[in-house]
Amino acid sequence: MNLESASPTGFEATSGLTQKGEQTRARILEAALFLFMERGYDRATMREIARQAGVSLGNAYYYFRSKEHLIQGYYAQSHQDHLQACRDILEHEKNLEDRLRKVLEAKIVTSEPYHQFAGALFKTAADPSSPLSPFSPESQPTRSQATQLMAQVLDGSDVNAPDDLAAELPKLLWLYLMGVILFWIHDRSPGCARTFLLIEHTSRLVAKLIRLARNPLLRPLTHRTLEMLRDFQADDRRLTDSQDSL
Amino acid sequence: MNLESASPTGFEATSGLTQKGEQTRARILEAALFLFMERGYDRATMREIARQAGVSLGNAYYYFRSKEHLIQGYYAQSHQDHLQACRDILEHEKNLEDRLRKVLEAKIVTSEPYHQFAGALFKTAADPSSPLSPFSPESQPTRSQATQLMAQVLDGSDVNAPDDLAAELPKLLWLYLMGVILFWIHDRSPGCARTFLLIEHTSRLVAKLIRLARNPLLRPLTHRTLEMLRDFQADDRRLTDSQDSL
DNA sequence: TACGTTTATTGAACACGTTCAAGTCAGCTC
């Protein structure tokens, strides 16, 4: 029918729905959040979500391709929250260390409500064939938004990285962010204190490395690393342009 | 019975089984491998595995806690294969870059048969609460074996890292290995060529960084990083020593 | 051998995610 095309991730689309349809969809999503929060992802069943939303079981599948796609709805929301929060940060902060740290901290803060079922989400997202994987084609829009954010972190800062490095850094910083999130998912410390500790330490480290990149001693290393990255991306395009689309 | 000491991960143990029990267990494992290979992890059902093994459905669950634990059986095997393969490498190779690269390559080579369902395994392993997670207490034996391996890679090499760094490096290299495996899981290129490319590039990079660690310019950076790591581990012990055992 | 205990085995039953053919409803054209 409608579906696909448009909409950041391709399946949480609201386009092509009746007004009534949108309402139903929202009710289901709301019920899902409520139950996920109340008893965790695994113990919230589709039947219960449907019942709570006042619709039939099959109807939930009319709006969401699977149970996992229900999570994606919230994930997209938290992503928007993060982008919003970063606008203020990037406007007022100039120091690279602080920009980086605060952007990462904001990510954790805005993701906090989902921490308890982040494990369940990740369980699916980790599967390379899942559309929820951060590396999947379906996540490409979200991914490029995130790398653009990292580009802004660099651009408005007091550091001027060498051109060749600057071209690749946003992607690298996004990867760094993914690593932090991986840590956060496993973090069971109260208030995720350890994740914040990690951010405090590593953001400084990363910023320092970027500043050092111009240093002659490190230049060959940087150069070689960048060459490798470009290699990989060329290879990537070659592979994805061929028939093997998924 | 036999089996190397106490079974790496603690739940695929053969200990406490009758001779007949071991045979049954082996038959189930064999049938599972066959069907996983033939039609992939998802399409191989427990009923079919049981039938192929000539046992009842319930019986399979007597020997394996879940379908995923069936995979773990093979993974443990590949771990032993890797350790074996590394013995030769570490005996004949002295150059750090080569030692590191070859050990990593051996890991990929020995894991190759499991690549197609590595995604499925990882789906569970990614969940922090799963015993299959590489960070879980249950995996501790395997983990420490792997870090010991990394210590050997360093010890027998032509590089002498500063003491404070040398103390932490094995763990860091293990983490690096985990990263490579994460990449491998997502690698869909023929023969996992991209993973080998990654290893070739990054192993050189990592080795170069270790060599550079003595340099005065990087010394403060190294120092600060190590301090951070020690902080984290102290914090870790503090948290795990308390009541929160899982 | 007889008995009790542990180990091994069974298959029915359960709960869940997912599918689907069949229905209902809303808006449109004639």
Add this chain to the structure above:
DNA sequence: GAGCTGACTTGAACGTGTTCAATAAACGTA
């Protein structure tokens, strides 16, 4: 209004992983 079309809704049915109470087999002990 009658009829058509397509969005929406339903719940039974399917296939799956997993559990469990019951049974059988093996083993030790008197």
